[in-house]
Amino acid sequence: MNNILSIWGIFLIRAYKSCISPYLPRTCRHDPTCSSYAMQALQKYSFFKGSYLILNRLLRCNPFGTKGFDPVP
Template identity: 55%
Template sequence: MRFVLTLPKRAMLAAIRFYRRYISPGLPPSCRFSPTCSEYAMEAIEKYGAVKGGYLAVRRILKCHPFHKGGYDPVP
């Protein structure tokens, strides 16, 4: 039963690890934040689970653009 309940969380973390391993190395560094958006997403999902952590990650990714100042933004 626990396997089923943690499946969304594990799937999201696997997708982020795939992105970090295979997609991100081919792109120029562009994250304006510390920790990076993918590090933030992994930490938020591990700490809060798929729903709240996913929400925090999406909110952070939407802030990562050239018009935002960036800076240090840890997971709450």
């Protein structure tokens, strides 16, 4: 079940990156971008651990948050 959720999450991120992201300005303060980070987190960890890492990253990605190189642990 966990693997199916990860695959579904990766599919949604790829859809976002190909259909929505090209029309938006780049606003992510990190490298890799938040969407790439999310895909890597779901590929490396389970859906639930990956989701936790993604949420943590998204909360840090704001004008007052961190910036720079921030790879998936």
